[in-house]
Structures are given as structure tokens and as C-alpha cells.
Amino acid sequence: MTRIVHDLRLGLEDRLEQELRTLPFEVQGGDPSLEVTLEYDRTAAVVDLGCSGPDGWRGWSGGARDRVVVGADAATPGYLPGPLEPGEWSVQLGLYRLPVEPVPVRVTVETPATSPVPPEPEVVPAPSTPRASDRRLPAPEGLTWFAGDFHAHSTHSDGEQSLGELAGLAVRNGLDFLAVTEHNTVSHHPLLPGIGAAHDLTLLPGQEVTTPRGHANAFGDIGWVDFREPPDRWVRDVAARGGLLSINHPLQGEWAWQHPLTEPPDALELAHVSWFAHPTATAPWALLARWRPGVTLLGGSDYHNPSHGYLPGTPATWVLAEDRSVEALLDAARAGRTAVTRLTAPDAPALVRLGEDLAALDADGAVLGDVEGRARLLHGDRVVLPAHRAGTGPYRLETPTGEILAICT
Structure with missing residues (x-):
């Protein structure tokens, strides 16, 4: 057994100098598993945790865990299981929040691991529930509006529900699909098809590329996106791999987008659950004036746990697609065929494209506004405006x- 201990003292000056610290260690041939333990005063600081091996990134748990195990056949959620290749590994520490006065931080690496990996909870299929798509929003022949959520978390990052439990909550709220977007990891991707099939729910593979200066969701089974690279590299890599990249909650407090970009990506999470804290906020609309034309607008609940008082699908993103397969949904989103509603209820006000025209549904007495500030009061539960009158x-x-x-859009 090998045990390595790193004793550090980290404060604000360390964070300002370098936000990510790398602590190398060696793994010998034949080691079946490793265990990393992180100890510090969690009332005084927030330190994120990740791990990398000679063959690449093994996972990230952010500030959600203080102990992780990586083995050949199993790993802590958020980390990829597999044989431990011999050579130089590293613990990655993200210095997310540190006080001025340095605090003691201890990192212990043990091979083999002394703690077991709890198994993934058994997937219990959710009861059959009417889906939002049963509403049959008006659509061209051969296409259907499917409702989902492009931003949610499970125990594979900092969420409290397992993947199966998260999927069950999405079904409970009538969703047709759900993107699972864990922070800086793709450990959940291999599990999504089976869990989705058990719940009759399409689970989109995603990852939230997370830094202290902004977050972006990368959709598609495209491999891990390196959050340590400049965001312009994310944009290029995701596009080259056939994925879709979206800037998340661009104006949300300390998580607002602060990175410079040469060319913004094709999608934007304009609708975020934080709308409910400030439902009349107009700042996101000003952002559109600076974005590229034809941007795909997405909505995300950013679901983490039930204590927040809402379900996945708050708000709901509707995608006009041929079917609800992963490929069809992502193709439709890339093409900009999206709309967002505050709720998934069958009578929730909705706004969708009807060919070149615009259809407002169940919106009697609502106000229709465009990006240039024009507005009109609507009369009737189904109002169709020709393109030349829509603004x-x-x-x-x-x-x-x-x-x-x-x-x-």
C-alpha cells in the first residue's frame, strides 16, 4: 500500500495567482484502485476536486465531495472507472473560494483504495405519465414539438439525485427529454441510454464546462471538453466533434459569463430558472443585440435538488424535431427550431413558429414583444401573426x- 500526503496552506493570493493547482503522484503497474481524500475547513473555503491520469481526464466532483475512489470496475460518480495505467497521475484542485488568510488543506492519495464504491441505485421506472408533447403544438407535417430541459445535474456532479431519480422527476413533470450536464465530467454518458430506456425518456449527453469566469453546456456524446483551455477552443472543439455549445446563465450573479470570445457559439441559455427570482428582468434581451444572428435559444432549470422547490423542465425548452432520438433533437436544436415556456402545463402560454408565421397559444391578454421593443396586446387563445406583422x-x-x-426565435 502507498500513501502520499500533501499539506498545503492556500489563501486568496494563491487563487489569484493560479486558480487550478496540480498535485502529481505515481501509480505503479498492477495497482487496482486509488483513493483521494481532501480535508479543509468547509466553513472558510470552497476547494474543487478532480483527477487526471496518463491517458487523460478521469473526473471532477467540484466542491461536492471530499473523498473519491477510482478503480478498474467502479468509480465514485463523476469519475471514469477503468484500469489504472501506470505513470504520473495528478490530483486537480480548483481554488474556487478562499479567504485572505490561508487555510490548511490536506490531500491524501492511497493505492489501493481502502473505501468501497457504493453501487449506482437500482433504476425504478417512473409511472406512465402524460407527456408535454401530447399537447400537439401546431407543427409542419412530419415534425413534433417535444418538451425538455437542457440543464440538470445528478450525483455525478453536485446534484442530490441519482441519474435514475433525476430521470423520474423529469417524467413526473411531463418531459420528453432531459439533458444531463455534469460539471467537467462525462462519467454519466455511458449510463444514459439504459436509464433513459427504463423511463421511456430521452436523456441527452451533456457536460457543463465550468470555470470561475463562466459556464457553458456542451451537448452530444463528443468526449470530454477541457475546461482548462480558453473558451474559443471549446467553441472550435465542440463544433468539430459535431456537438452544440451553449453559454449558460450569462447574466446570473457570480456565475455570469466573463470570458472574452472571438466568436460566440451557436446557442445561448437565455431562459434560466433564475427568471423566477426576477421574472421581469429585461437584461437578457439586451444581450441578444450583441449575439450572432440566428442564435439557438435554450432554457434550463439547472436542477440540483428538491429543496429549491421546482422540477426539471422549469422552464421547458420545446424542440421541433422528427422524433425524440438524441440525434433528431440535437439536429433540430442546431437548426434553431426551439421555443421556451415557463411551465409544461397543457394550458401554459406558448409561442412557436408556424412556418414563417408566429403562433401565440393560450395567451389571451398577454403582451407579445420583439427584440426591438415593439409590443402588442393579444386577444384570443390562438393568435397567428403573419411574418410581416410579427416584428x-x-x-x-x-x-x-x-x-x-x-x-x-
């Missing part, structure tokens, strides 16, 4: 007091 998209539905109800 300039993207569009939004609001209550008379300015609460956002739906958006559409």
Missing part, C-alpha cells in the same frame, strides 16, 4: 405586468 425576433410573451411567459 423582429426573437419574441417573448409577457403578462401585463411584465413577467416572462414564453420566448421564441
Whole structure:
């Protein structure tokens, strides 16, 4: 057995100098597993945890865990199992929040691991539930509006529900699909098809590329995206691999987007659950004036745990696709065929494209606005506006007091 201990003292100056610290260690041939333990005063600081091996990235748990195990056949959620290749490995510490006065931080690496990896909970299929797509929003022949959520977390990062439990909550809220977007890891990707099939729910592979200066969701089974590279590299790599990249909650407090970009990606999480804290906020619409034309607008609940008081699909993103396979949904999203509603209820106000026209549904008494500030009061539960009268998209539905109800490109 090998035991390596790193005793550090880390404070704000260390974080300002270098946000990510690398602690190397050696793995010998034949080691079946390793265990990393992180100890520090969690009331005084937040230190993220990750691990890398000679053949690449093995996983990230951020500030959610203080102990991880990586073995040949099993690993802590957020980390990839597999044989431990001999050579230089490293513990990766993200210095997310540190006080001015340095605090003691201890990292212990043991091979082999002394703690077992708890098995993934058994997947219990969710009861059959009507799906939002049963509403049959008006669509061209051969296409259907499917409802889902492009931002959610499980125990594979900092969520509290297992993947199976998370999928069950999505079904409970009537979703047709759910993107699982764990922070800086793809350990969940191999598990999604089986869990999705058990729940009759499409689970989109995603990852939230996470840094202290902004987050972006990369969709598609495209391999791990290196958050340590500049964001312009994320944009190029995701596009080259056939994925879709979206800037997340671009104006949300300390998680707002601060990275410079030569060319913004094709998608933007304009609709985020934080709308409910400030439902009349207009700042995101000003952002669109600086974005590329034809941006794909997405919505995300950023679901982590039930204590927040909402389910996945709050808000809901609707995708106009041929079917609800992963490929069809992502192709439709890349093409910009999306709309967002505040809720998934069958009578929730909705705004969708109907060919070149614009259709407002169950929105009697709502206000339709466009990106240039023009607005009109709607009368009737189904209002179809020809393209020449609709104004300039993207569009939004609001209550008379300015609460956002739906958006559409």
C-alpha cells in the first residue's frame, strides 16, 4: 500500500495567482484502485476536486465531495472507472473560494483504495405519465414539438439525485427529454441510454464546462471538453466533434459569463430558472443585440435538488424535431427550431413558429414583444401573426405586468 500526503496552506493570493493547482503522484503497474481524500475547513473555503491520469481526464466532483475512489470496475460518480495505467497521475484542485488568510488543506492519495464504491441505485421506472408533447403544438407535417430541459445535474456532479431519480422527476413533470450536464465530467454518458430506456425518456449527453469566469453546456456524446483551455477552443472543439455549445446563465450573479470570445457559439441559455427570482428582468434581451444572428435559444432549470422547490423542465425548452432520438433533437436544436415556456402545463402560454408565421397559444391578454421593443396586446387563445406583422425576433410573451411567459426565435 502507498500513501502520499500533501499539506498545503492556500489563501486568496494563491487563487489569484493560479486558480487550478496540480498535485502529481505515481501509480505503479498492477495497482487496482486509488483513493483521494481532501480535508479543509468547509466553513472558510470552497476547494474543487478532480483527477487526471496518463491517458487523460478521469473526473471532477467540484466542491461536492471530499473523498473519491477510482478503480478498474467502479468509480465514485463523476469519475471514469477503468484500469489504472501506470505513470504520473495528478490530483486537480480548483481554488474556487478562499479567504485572505490561508487555510490548511490536506490531500491524501492511497493505492489501493481502502473505501468501497457504493453501487449506482437500482433504476425504478417512473409511472406512465402524460407527456408535454401530447399537447400537439401546431407543427409542419412530419415534425413534433417535444418538451425538455437542457440543464440538470445528478450525483455525478453536485446534484442530490441519482441519474435514475433525476430521470423520474423529469417524467413526473411531463418531459420528453432531459439533458444531463455534469460539471467537467462525462462519467454519466455511458449510463444514459439504459436509464433513459427504463423511463421511456430521452436523456441527452451533456457536460457543463465550468470555470470561475463562466459556464457553458456542451451537448452530444463528443468526449470530454477541457475546461482548462480558453473558451474559443471549446467553441472550435465542440463544433468539430459535431456537438452544440451553449453559454449558460450569462447574466446570473457570480456565475455570469466573463470570458472574452472571438466568436460566440451557436446557442445561448437565455431562459434560466433564475427568471423566477426576477421574472421581469429585461437584461437578457439586451444581450441578444450583441449575439450572432440566428442564435439557438435554450432554457434550463439547472436542477440540483428538491429543496429549491421546482422540477426539471422549469422552464421547458420545446424542440421541433422528427422524433425524440438524441440525434433528431440535437439536429433540430442546431437548426434553431426551439421555443421556451415557463411551465409544461397543457394550458401554459406558448409561442412557436408556424412556418414563417408566429403562433401565440393560450395567451389571451398577454403582451407579445420583439427584440426591438415593439409590443402588442393579444386577444384570443390562438393568435397567428403573419411574418410581416410579427416584428423582429426573437419574441417573448409577457403578462401585463411584465413577467416572462414564453420566448421564441
